Amino acid sequence: MKDPNKTGKVLVDWDLIEFVVLDMDGTLLDLHFDDQVWNVLLPTRYSEKHALDELTATRLIDTHLNEQRGTLNWYCLDYWTQTLGIDISELELELSSLINMRPGTQCFLQHLAHTGVKIILATNAHPRSLELKLRCTPIGDYFEQIVSAHDIGAPKESAAFWVDFQGRCGIELEKTLLVDDNHSVLRTAQRCGIRQVCGIARPNSQSRRITSTEFICLENFDDLITPNQ
Numbered sequence: 001m002k003d004p005n006k007t008g009k010v011l012v013d014w015d016l017i018e019f020v021v022l023d024m025d026g027t028l029l030d031l032h033f034d035d036q037v038w039n040v041l042l043p044t045r046y047s048e049k050h051a052l053d054e055l056t057a058t059r060l061i062d063t064h065l066n067e068q069r070g071t072l073n074w075y076c077l078d079y080w081t082q083t084l085g086i087d088i089s090e091l092e093l094e095l096s097s098l099i100n101m102r103p104g105t106q107c108f109l110q111h112l113a114h115t116g117v118k119i120i121l122a123t124n125a126h127p128r129s130l131e132l133k134l135r136c137t138p139i140g141d142y143f144e145q146i147v148s149a150h151d152i153g154a155p156k157e158s159a160a161f162w163v164d165f166q167g168r169c170g171i172e173l174e175k176t177l178l179v180d181d182n183h184s185v186l187r188t189a190q191r192c193g194i195r196q197v198c199g200i201a202r203p204n205s206q207s208r209r210i211t212s213t214e215f216i217c218l219e220n221f222d223d224l225i226t227p228n229q
Contacts, residue, residue: 012177012196012224013196014115014117016174016175016195017117017175017176017177017195017196018117018118018172018175018176019117019118019120019169019171019172019175019176019177020112020117020118020119020120020176020177020179021120021121021122021171021176021177021178021179021194022119022120022121022122022178022179022180023121023122023123023156023178023179023180023181023182023185024121024123024125024130024133024139025123025124025125025133025181025203026181026182026200026203026204027102027179027180027181027200027203028101028102028105028109028121028139029099029100029101029102029105029133029137029139030098030099030100030101030102030203030204030205031181031203031204031205031207032098032100032204032205032206032207033095033096033098033099033100035204035206035207036095036098037088037091037092037095038061038065039058041091041094041095042061042084042086042088042091043057043058043061044057045086045091046060046061046084046086049085049086061084064080064083064084070155070157070184071155072124072149072150072153072154072155074124074155075124075125075126075149075150075155076126076150077089077092077126077128077129078126089128089129089132092128092129092132093132096132096136099132099133099136099137100137101137101139102200102203102205103220104220104221104222105139105221106138106139107221108221108222108224108225109139109142110142111225112142113142118144118145118169118171119142119143119144120143120144120145120146120147120169120171121139121140121143121145121146121147122147122149122156122165122178122180123146123147123148123149123156124148124149124155124156124182125148125149126148126150127148127150127151130146130148134146145168145169147165147168147169149161152164152165152168156180156182156185156188156189157182157184157185157188158188159188159191159192161188162188162189162192162194163192166192173192173193173194173195174193174195175195176194176195176196177194177195177196177197177198177224178194178196178197178198179197179198179199179200179218179224180197180199180200181199181200181203181210182199183199183212183214183215186198186199186215187214197215198215198216198217198218198224199212199215199216199217199218200217200218201217201218201219202219
């Protein structure tokens with residue numbers, strides 16, 4: 001696999017790949033939706049509920065979030081609804097028009113569907129959030145299996161997720177490609193034996209580009225497609 005920043009094309013040895021595992025938020029879908037829910041609408045509603053200015057509300061929410069970062073609670077709508085007293089599912093429904101695929105997502109999924117590899121969605125998203133996003137986009141049509149960390153009981157940042165995931169999905173790690181915008185997830189997956197991993201350069205279309213010296217970060221899914229595929 002070559003760095004697209006140097007070559008303009010990421011080359012995957014597809015002869016060695018039989019399983020493609022894809023993340024959802026920030027990888028297939030634009031993270032702008034989640035950013036607006038958690039960093040804009042939630043602080044506004046929290047400030048209204050508790051008669052706080054929005055800056056104070058944002059700081060309080062960020063403190064709560066940082067305490068749970070990397071855990072399953074961090075992704076759990078029920079946990080945050082109870083902790084913050086705001087129905088997060090209702091916020092997601094309110095902004096559901098912002099749920100969009102990243103550029104090139106559907107073409108890439110269509111391409112994979114014709115290659116014969118097994119395509120699996122692996123997401124930390126809460127089941128209600130997952131269901132909403134599958135309802136609002138066509139991505140669910142392309143997967144042989146869809147696995148939420150909440151089904152397993154451990155986040156993708158944990159080795160426990162990948163141990164369970166491997167057995168549940170019947171994948172061979174050395175024949176697997178993982179694409180995920182979360183670098184903590186990529187590190188854990190590598191340690192657990194997944195052969196090839198890469199990140200996403202711009203998970204949120206409205207935010208800055210992400211660079212990394214540790215992982216290849218895709219500008220476009222076209223970088224994963226070689227001419228002879």
